[in-house]
Amino acid sequence: MFNRLQNYIKKHPKKFVLAGILLVWYYFSLPKPLFDDPTATVLETRTGELLGAKIAKDGQWRFPETDSVPKKFEYCILAFEDQQFYKHFGFNPVSMIEAVSENIKAGKIVRGGSTITQQVIRLARKGKKRTYFEKLIELILATRLELSAAKKEILKLYASNAPFGGNVVGIDMASWRYFGLPSHQLSWSESATLAVLPNAPSLIYPGKNQIRLLHKRNRLLKTLLEQKTIDSLTYQLSISESLPQKPYRLPQETPHLLDRVAHNNTGQRVQTTINNSLQKRVNQLVAQHYTLLRQNEVHNVSVLVLDVNTREVMSYVGNSPTDKEHQKDVDVIRAARSTGSTLKPLLYAAMMDKGELLPEQLVSDVPTVIAGYAPMNYDETFSGAVSASKALARSLNIPAVRLLQQYGLQRFRDELNAFKIKDLKYSADHYGLSLIVGGAEGNLWDLCKTYAGFAGTLNHYENSSSEYFTNEFTEPIIFANEKVDFGKKVQQKPVFGAGSIWLTFESMKKVNRPQGDEAWEFYDSSREIAWKTGTSYGNRDAWAIGASKNYVVGVWIGNADGEGRPELTGLNSAAPLLFDVVNLLPNSNWFPIPYDDLVLAKVCSKSGFLASKECPTKESYIPLNGTKTKPCPYHQLIHLDPNQEYRVNSSCESVDRIIHQPWFVLPPLQAYYFKNKHSDYRSLPPFRSDCRTELLGSMAFIFPKGNSSVYLPKGFDGKTNEVVLKIAHTESEIRVFWYIDDRFIGVTKQFHEMPVQPSPGEHIITVLDEKGNELKKKIEIKE
Template sequence: MKKVFLYLKKHKLPFCIVILLFVIYYFSLPDKLFNDPASTVIESKEGKLLGAMIAGDGQWRFPSLDSVPEKFKQCILNYEDKYFYSHPGFNPVSIIKALKQNIQAGKIVRGGSTLTQQVIRLSRKGKERTYLEKIIEIILATRLELREAKEEILKLYASHAPFGGNVVGLDVASWRYFGVQPSRLSWAESATLAVLPNSPSLIYPGKNQEILLKKRNDLLLKIFNNKIIDSLTYQLALAEELPQKPFPLPQHAPHFLQRLIKSEGEGKRLKTTINYSAQKNINNIIERHYNVLKQNQVFNAGVIVMEVETRNVIAYVGNTPTDIVHQKFVDVASAPRSTGSVLKPLLYAAMLDAGEVLPNSLVADVPTYIAGYSPENYTKQYDGAVKAKRALARSLNVPAVRMLKSYGLERFREEIKKFNLEDLNKSADYYGLTLIVGGAESNLWDLCKTYASIASTVNHFNSTSSEYYTNEYIEPVVLKNPPVNFGSKTPEKRVFGAGSIYLTLDAMKEVNRPEGNEAWEFFDSSKQIAWKTGTSFGNRDAWAIGITKKYVAGVWVGNADGEGRPNLTGVGSAAPILFDVFDILPDSNWFSMPYDDLIEVDICKNSGYLASDICPKQKMYVPLNGKHSEVCPYHQLIHLDKNKQFRVNSSCENINNITTSSWFVLPPLMEYYYKTTNAAYKTLPPFKKGCFSEDIPAMDFIYPKTDGRVVLTKGFEGITNEVVLKIVHTKPNSTVFWYIDDDFIGQTTTFHEMAVIPDPGNHLITVVDEYGNEIKRILNIETTS
């Protein structure tokens, strides 16, 4: 050891030079050889190419390959570097042969480079091919061999070799020239691509075909002679044609690609949750419907499909195959749009959960005026009273608005915050009661996310010991990663209980669909699907969302610029697409009933409220809080004569002849509309002549509405039009007396309407019937100038 030390001390200058050269050699190779921008590539969960965006420098250059296909590897090694696995980065024999030929030719005609040297040359970007540069390449190639395994060097070459035009790398080349993944290249295709980096200009469509064909076939002969392929494979490979023109890269989910670029950044290869077959099929569905919709000048539509169990997005169509004029690049699946009626199920679930309504509870469907707002049903008709679940299934606006007012606007707004609807970000006062009929905005992504979460709540409740998960309302999953974490189990519900959600989904299965029966032709009764449509004001937005135990699918149809079109409705425009989507999805069982979050109670057959002692009863499962719901207010005991034709009391009938009966009685205004569509409804019998009545007043206003404001307009001849006052009376043929501001203006019998022209200002309308019953209403009159 001492001798070594003395020797180094005596020759320290040469030693230092050696150390310096070693350090220079060690650090001569950059940590990252290639810093070129890469294309962003998205793949399906099966690994199939969904789409890509060109790199920032205008080149099609995919991120580095994970592996080099065996066929291409054999072809490139036999063509470029058959001693690849045995040399240290350069091949002295090849270099000497190349040097000899170049000297004889007086110019560079052969390079003699190994694949490792070619990787170095590609990384050094256009350096002039001189002997000095060749020496540098050899030095760096040996350093690369020391740092990387042979397979990694092959991957670097295959990922960065030029293949003609702006095509860089085997991955892009296999798609551009043969329309397949690299792993699916044939021997002939692999041989064609193996010869291209050496002469990339040969691939120019329609030219150099003979030269390219000879190079390819020479290589095929070589690998055949080396016994890599058999005779039959060789003959079949020779028979394959050369590529005639580049294939366009697949673009099956262009808007989904842009969404991922925003969230994940550029230049990455992303394996997504998209199901390749579902995506392509739904693209075809959208294209087919687009060809019909555009005849009504409706040009845009979007579809999202999610798995309930995993929250995986398995299909994402951001727009139709329209043109630039009609904003084909806008991702309508992410755009905020008026919600129409698609929030109504959430209100229904909320009221069920709180015990403030039961599925069959009658809710009022009558002309309504609340603080200056007068909602209308799509049909502009009224049912008087309708079961809550039927009001949801038929998407009636008036019952929804009245239910929201009863439940509490601020209360409901606070509850739906938990669903993280990004675009629904204003205060309750900003939206008002229109919140439930399209006064708010949301997007297809968030709405599908919400309905997937509530469906999953029921599934999780049934699959656990009647428990919930703390992280149920998560964002959808778009990348193929480990399973999503739903958090820990808890006995406490996160928003709504499983029972109220189950009953909501059950109501959404009703076959008499929203806004009429137009969608029945699209409904396959063999598939149990909970679905909801929505149409925004002015026919600008058409929605349809469907839910099964396994899947949630959402559809939006409209124009990206917000233009409304006649006949653009959720039922007519979006629902047909929705059911075509479900037709290509696997069938799904219906949700299991969450018995632990439901209770069986007696309800009134007629009213749907909890049954009183005088109601006809039936059993029904309701949410746990439903047992505290209101007892039926519409049944009353009445006294009839022995023939049950008249009501009587002790003032006019012997007590021994009085029969007591339970009678279903709605308030006058509800009754007025209800009996027109419910033939079985029986109005109260009249009192027998001479009987003293202690009834509650049996009248109500139809018009004017509460706090009514009426603008009197003038006709063509300059005459001010009349306002028609109208009431309903439960007693047929009753006479009523009309007053304005205590001034008698007339009387009516049976049909109670009175046409008047009051002066501008506030007036008190009073109506008194012949029995002394009285009703009043304020009317504000304005006139046009």
């Protein structure tokens, strides 16, 4: 045999070379890939539910190759196009002979006789003219395709690239376009309708060719009945179904996430972590709230929902259903916005973690000027002194700024790097103390990631025998095939300890909820959530971010162009939407107490400091480092006369008659504001008139603050008005004498306010009470 082949080659070398060339051509005749047309970017859930799609670059709605051909469509397309598909080797001679015969009789090409394999080749060759030579090429390439691909693969190529009318290509897109369903949910009638379209795609135009399309569909259904693929009842029900009348819109549940994914995954089918059911309901809530918000000319809303345990993105609403004029295409989840008060929990956790603050410790809330910066609370009032927990829950600005100054601006700015908030990229000096009240920028993605890291720290600490993970503040994941990497387990806390985070969350749980939900604690169905609102300067940004054991929900509301609006606040605007979204999620238990990172200590029940011997006490959990804090500075032992009406000392009362009693005493300026909101606050009793004493520290300036500049106000008539100086004194009935530059200007009693109109320039204000206590303040008067 081999010798005979050698002899043949020697006798016919040209034929052998030609045969070899033809074989090589035949082997490499199919392009790889067979189809290189651009495809749409398709976004799905991990179970294959369609979330949205972006049209292909060539303007065609062509999905990436289908994973599998739906069974009903397969039966229909084979019955209509190629009943011998699983038996031939790429072409059907009988069908071809019949087609040639009919074409000769008609004098033109009226029938192709092509198999599905040949049609795949014709589609790949971009529909060249239907000549007999082209048919020969298709036949050869069809046999080559049969040798290189399984029948199922060939069928998938056909279903994915067949034309279905207009710019619709492939069964996946056609089923959504004409029936609003995924292809595997099509009925027999719907599958038959689509099966006849590649043969005549112009029939699908709405309102046209309905009779011809109906005839073709029903004839195919009749064939399926005759083949016993369907029974007579199914046939009758199928032919009674109506044809599609108008195109359906593709689902667009997450358009901004689609844009985000398409940036690096153009033309791909991407499965995400999105929960489609939750996404639809959140979209509905956003649309409802947007309807109300736009009445106040607020046009943009974003919502992000994360699973704490997996860090998967469960819902992603990048913007409200607004219009192009109001930047509907902007993905606000990734936009840099003023953080408002959303960073405050990080400062409180940091200070407790270092043992520089206790959860119920009183912090100062008085008029404050620091290097020319004068922070104000949202309601422009002062509490005098307030517990750290309430200051956080009420989102008070002044205590936060004063605590940041105490903790160290540079120190806190350096620690923020651990949270990888991308838009927080400038130095501490750039932000100043306003960093903690919205002077910095962040985005909803990074802030939700940070809160999720806090929640995850508590969960992991409980589940891992009091250990931490090195990569707790990791990026959330979007893609279904990814898994978050929390890093290694370690004993050392990577940022803040579980105890300080838990105490911070306990304070955040007590934040006053939106109107209508104030009594949440009394309902069994209420959700325990640590949450924080934020409102930027000028009412430009409204934030609300909440964390439970299993979920983090973040909401931002405002205008993408930065326009502020009245009443646009975190509590009024963002919080109601936050709790509407939270109510969609499964309820979960509250975070367990991280006992190993806390200590039960005796604290002063009034001041929240570690208890001194004069304090009324209670037991409370504090961070381990909290034991380093100083004891209560506000309780002092005072000496009273036998009637407990006046303070006395040994200069005016015998020692054996003096009654010693602990007393809660705030500094004068704190006490001035504190007693206005705490009717039970008892000022120090006055000294009996026959006692000698020096009331050091009994007075404090309320206005002016610090060594500051004071502008003389002008009235509507253009005349310069007086400025009012004000002090606080521990004894309300004592007289106070006022001087400017050693010039006496007046005396006050009980209400220590003095209107003055000094000349522009620097002046020394001096106040002297009738017991000789003196206070001085340097001011600069400007017009």
